[in-house]
Structures are given as structure tokens and as C-alpha cells.
Amino acid sequence: MKKPINSKIENILNKLLLLIDEYPTLIHIWRFAIGAAYGLDEALELDHIERSTHTLDDFPKHVLDAKLVISQLLNRSITEKAWRSGFYFHSALMRIDAFSERILKTLLLAPNKNQSDVGRLLYQLNEIHHFYSETEFSVSKNKISKVRTSVKKLKHFSSGENPCGAITIPQAIESLEEILKIIICPTIRTFMDERFKNGCETP
8 A cells, every 4th residue: 555645745736737727738847747746756655765875885785786677677577666766766856857947948938948057047037027026935946956956966977966965855845846836926827827828828
């Protein structure tokens, strides 16, 4: 029997349900967010071990685990729990990063723009919509950028993330929550209603 769903992930999924109904033309963006939530949920279900707990002493185990996973793949049955949880977690990170970039570029009406720095995209979006100035609205650029930083390390460094300071599941969930904060911000919702409400425009 599966564990009860994490309350924050449940809240994220319920918000996405509403966004799908209101802005169906953005479905391929929402699907990335759903995939991210699914990956995080599965990682939690499999008792994901945070990278921050890893040490150099784990290296031999990682080698053995890799060989075991290959053997299980060849036999069409993967039971290696730690590998599966890591797979789902890293998949979630990639999807959060893609979701963040795609929705921000869509809100900037520049889906093909070369700029990919999430912090810069947030700045540009605020320059247009001034959502930071709303008294009851606050968003953490650091929480959002944390995933982008992690994904860059996973993509470009041979050893991936250094265990010291590695991103955790709660931080990844926070990043997804922060992006959704922007989308439900009143000034952003007004803009989205004008451009994307009920399928009135395709980005």
C-alpha cells in the first residue's frame, strides 16, 4: 500500500487542475509540472536518500548498485530502490527546471528566447508586471534558482552535485510552489486571462 500523498504535492496538483481548466492551451507546460510532482511523489514513496548524506565511502556501493541495475534491466525487473528513487528525483528536478523556464518565457511572450537564466527571466517579468510590489505577494528567487543550479551541476559536472549543499526534496517542492505563486499572482492572472483564458490564444 502506498503512503499518503505529501500535502504540499497534493496542493500543487490541485492548483494544476485549476490551471488546466482555465488555460488549456498551455497544457504542454502544465504536463511538465505534473511530471515533476509525480517524480517527487515517487521519490518520497521510495524513501529517497538525500545526496547530502552521501560520503566518499559510498563510492564502491554506487559501482555495485550500477551493475545491479544493469542486471535487473536486462532481466526486465528493477527492484533496486535507491536507484529508482534517485531516477525519479532527478527526473523531477529536470522537469521543474523546464517548467520554470517555459512558463516564464510564455508569460514574457517570448517562448523561443535564448535567455535561460531563471533569475534573469524573473527580473524581466517583474519589470513588465511588477508582481513583486504587491503587498500580499512574495516569491523567493533563491528557491526557484536552487533547482536550476542543481540541474546545471547534474548536466555539466562529471560527479554531479557535491553532497555539501545538494538540493533536497523539500527544496525542490518549494521551488515548484514558488513558480505557482507567480502564476496565481493577481497581476499575472489578469494578463493570462487576457491572453490564454479558455484557449483563446496559443503561446
